[in-house]
Amino acid sequence: MGVLTYILAVLVGLIAGTTSGLLGIGGGVVLIPLMLTFLKFDFRQAVTASLIVIIPTALSGVIGHMKAASITHWGMIILIVVGAILGAQLGAYLCHWLSIAVLKKIFGLLLILVAMKLIL
Secondary structure, three states, rough: OOOOHHHHHHEEEHOOOOOHHHHHHOHHHHHHHHHHOOOOOHHHHHHHHHHHHHHHHHHHHHHHOOOOOOOHHHHHHHHHHHHHOOOOOOOOHHHHOHHHHHHHHHHHHHHHHHHHHHHO
């Protein structure tokens, strides 16, 4: 890997971190397409890497937002966390069970649906 690859990796992280802190996204929605396109990760590597990267990214964003925002729905947040943990385990299992072609179609459809919802 050359210097350009390392610079691209930092830029991918910068974009993901910025969108995570700004919009509450940055994991798969931003990182996976960037890693596939610029860093030439295969799909499963990109999924795994985005999950690894999102841990410190999310914690950093939480710290930044907790200083400025008052959270009143802690019970609901805890329920969402429980569901997300269970869902992450199911998703990790399915990621290694489904073909990459199917995973890419599911991911693309999700991106289209999210984009349509945001635009409308």
